[in-house]
Amino acid sequence: MKASRRLDSIPVSGIRKMFDLARPDSINLGLGEPDLAPPREAVEGMARAAMEGRNRYGPTAGSPALREAVAEAFSRFGDLRPGNVMITPSGSSALMEIAQAFIDEGDEALVPDPGFVMYDPLARLAGGRPVGYRLDGGFQPDIEDIKSKMTDKTKIIVVNSPSNPTGGVLGEEAYGALCDIAADSGATIVSDEVYFCYVYEGRHRSFMSKLDRAVVVNSFSKMMAVTGWRLGFVCADEALMPDLVKMQYHMCASVNMPSEYGVLSALPGIDGYLEEARGIFRKRRDLISARIAEIKGMEMDPPKGAFYAFPSFDMDVTSVELAGELLKNGLVCTPGTAFGSRGEGHLRFSYAADEDKINAGMDILEATVKKIRRG
Ligand SMILES: Cc1ncc(COP(=O)(O)O)c(C=O)c1O
Missing domain, CATH: 3.90.1150.10 (Aspartate Aminotransferase, domain 1)
Structure with missing residues (x-):
C-alpha cells in the first residue's frame, strides 16, 4: 500500500x-x-499501580488526581486549575493533538528555524503551512522576522524554551514581544516547555500564566527521565479543553494508567x-x-x-x-x-x-x- x-x-x-x-x-x-x-517513587508508584490492577482504560483527559497534582505543582508558573490540564500520551502526542485540533487546511503555523524536528511536519500533516522564523545570535526568536511573517492566516506561533536544538532560553524582552504579538493578532502561542526544568542561566518564562493567548505543552519524559513511559500534559484555557479531549479520545482513548500513578507518586518531591x-x-x-x-x-x-x-x-x-x-x-x-x-x-x-x-x-x-x- x-x-x-x-x-x-x-x-x-x-x-x-x-x-x-x-x-x-x-x-x-x-x-x-x-x-x-528516574525518581524511585516514580518507578515504585508505577509498579505498584500495575500490580494493584490499575491496568485499564482511564478518563480521556487523564486521572483527576494527576490533573490536580499537575495544576498544583505548576501553579508557580500560572493560576492553574485541574480543568486547565489534560494528561497526554507524551509531549509529542500533545503537539500532534494541538495541530490536529486547531489547524485547518491552509492555516499557517510559525515555527522556529532551527527548531525541534516535529513542528514543521505536524503542521503539514494537519493540512497547514509551516512558516519558519529566524532566531537571533543569542537564539532568541527574531521578533521583527515573526512580525514580517504574520498574515491573516497565521493561527499558531510555536515557541520552545529552553530550546531543542539551540539550548536557548527565552529572555524577558522576547517573551513580552511574543505576548504582544499574540494579543494584537489573535494568533495562539503554542509553547513547548518540556525542558523547563533545565535552565542554568536566567529563569524559565512560562506561558502558563497566559492561557488566554497560549497553549502549553509539557512532558514527564525529561523531567523524570522516563522517556519510555510516554506521558506528558497540555495546559490550556478551559474553553479549549473539550476540543483537546475530543481529539485525544480519537487518538488514544486514554493514557498509560500505571505511568500516571508513577509520576503522581514522584511529583510532590520532584x-x-x-x-x-x-x-x-x-x-x-x-x-x-x-x-x-x-x-x-x-x-x-x-x-x-x-x-x-x-x-x-x-x-x-x-x-x-x-x-x-x-x-x-x-x-x-x-x-x-x-x-x-x-x-x-x-x-x-x-x-x-x-x-x-x-x-x-x-x-x-x-x-x-x-x-x-x-x-
Ligand atoms: C522540544 C521537544 N518537545 C517535545 C518533545 C517530545 O517529548 P516526549 O514525546 O518524550 O514527551 C521533545 C523530545 O525530544 C523535544 O525535544
Missing part, C-alpha cells in the same frame, strides 16, 4: 536517521534523553530530584562548552538551558557532511539542518551523557575538525 500524500510530503527525522546509522561502539551524543535514573539533575547537567554543559571552545573552527556560547550544545563551524562542508564524517570516526551527533534550513553551519550534541562519553566524543570532534581544516 502506498503512503498517503500527506505522509509522503514529509521527510524521516534527521535524528532517527543518524541513530540508525550508529555502530554499536559509537559515542552517541545524538539522542536527547536523560541518562539518569524539586529535590531536579535540583540534583540540574547540577549534573550544568557540569556537563560546562565541560562540553570548554572542550568546544578549544577547537579551532568551532564556536559556541555556553547554552543556557536544555541539554544540547549547538555550536557553529567555520569549514567548507555542510552539516550533513560533517556529521557523516564524525559518524565514520565513531561519534554520533545531529546535523543542524535536521532542525531546518537555518540550522546549516551547526551541529547538535546532546550532553545527556556522562563526562567520559562527552570527553571521548569531543576528542573525536577535535581530531576530525583538525583533519578537515588541514585539507
